[in-house]
Amino acid sequence: IKDEIKIFIPYLILFIVAVVLIAVLQNDLGQVILLALTLGVMLLFAGGSLRLLGVIFLGTISTAFVAIITSPHRILRVKSWWASAQDSVLALLPQGWAENLRVSGLPEPYQIYHAANAISSGGFFGSGLGEGYIKLGFLSDVHTDIVLAGITEELGFVGLFVIVMLFSYMLWRFFRIANRVANKTYYLFCVGIALLLGFSLIINAFGISGITPVKGIAVPFLSYGGSSLIANCIAIGLVLSISKNTQLNERSL
Template sequence: MADKRLFFYTTILIAIGVIMSYSLSAYIIIIYNYGEFHFLARQLFSAIMGILLMWMFSQIDPEKGFKKIGWTLFLVALAMMMVMPFLPDSIASSAGGAKRWIRLPGFSIAPSELFKLGFVFFLAWSFSRKFTFGNKHTIKEEFLIILPYLGVFLVVVFLIAVMQNDLGQVVLLAITLGLMLIFAGGSLQLLGILFLGVIGLGTLTIITSSHRILRVKLWWANAQDSILALLPDKIANYIRVENLPEPYQIHHATNAIYNGGFFGQGLGEGLIKLGFLSEVHTDMVLAGITEELGFIGLGICIALFSAMIYRIFKIANRLKNQSYSLFCIGVALLIGFSFIINSFGVSGITPIKGIAVPFLSYGGSSLIANCIAIGLVLSLSRQAKI
């Protein structure tokens, strides 16, 4: 029997996301002259579809359908990302000067959301064949084993970070790859080498992109006073950067969190959505939730995410098939680090990455992809005694 608790936790988070998509979209509805229930109806439809897909995938026999679904997600999403830059604007929608969505009749789909799940399957399937717990390899042998995956990852970097101008998703996939490697039996030395390589590659992608440099400047404009206060005055004054741009996104997000207090301003009573951050229902949803529902509401969301990730890791621990176990671990890492990266960006701890909060941020592609991921974990949970 599939894990009912995991299904229950996921459904509650989806319901919270639907409610907040209605509450936090008030201003943008007026600006674009949409109907009052425009975002609510779209997110509710995606939520119903997502829950149905989650239930349908949970009924699949892993021995018969898991590999077929995994390879389909990986190859089809990869192919869609490769052809998307060449599609006309009437088919491929743009954001930030890059094409990220493919328009289909009645809805749009972001191939990168489905690819993340396919990529986790690919890593789980491959690592389970290459690495075995208890078998020791030299660092050279491990590097040769991981080399083909690095090639695939470089293709991913090009398709997502360069062609789609979305470094945040690459950071998320890099973290997932590294930690799945450790869970599969790779060494910390190899992880360290890969980490240095990713840092170098990440630095290169930042310094060659004006909008990424701006994001770093905005983050430092908000964070430098707090960080430099820990250093001696001579050092702090030497490295202080003057005339930085105003970090309005982080400023308004942190103000919303502060204004929410313990109990919040009340559902629908938040101010951040009134033009301060026009699309707070997407990437800044945690700030909107905290302002309207307070730290109690945010705490409930954190508790639900923690319970969900705990259940997924518990399922992974009880599965005897290493490929299945690694896949569950990968899904938990995707969901967990998406939440962490977004929350760190909203609170000003790190630069904003533009990563959606699973199940809470407005957006059908992210919601459906995450529901499919949970559905596949539920399918695998039928083989775990929990």
């Protein structure tokens, strides 16, 4: 494991630089969590051992814990999330433990409360495109990180299912391209782009549904934001370029 750690040190330094630039200077812990998840899974694709992944996981959890307890607004966000999720979790524990872990006096997060209402009111087929009413004063900035709730209200379970299937197909294509690439760097690049897009959707969906605290992660291609859209388009363009070069190399052989 010492040899693996030596190989991993340059990537760890690059990740620490990203942490300083994003989490410290821009106060955005959500993007760091997204990058950490992607880096950890890519380590397995690169041939790393589970022992090394366990060491990195413990280090990441410790760093995230320190970042949370040293920031009052992050502590409040975690408490607010727990206030809304505790009834479902504590029902599975003994009564004595449940009472010790229960947090009182905190209201359910405003956005999560109305996001859940929007998802619930959408039903199976939704209220119709453009006919959602919870976004009109109740769910603020629905076009940003909370866009999945607005889509589900108007297009229902069917609309959300179509979005998930489209993302799944896109990620499947990325992994298929990666599986055909002989170059290890190109292979890991395709895998990394697929993981970034997939984890972004999962973290956002879990956040608006109350499963995890909200992290402010945008839904690729759906949330408002020009820089995110451009970055995702460039990433997909590079993957398609790798796919095209792979096809040309196969034909030449």
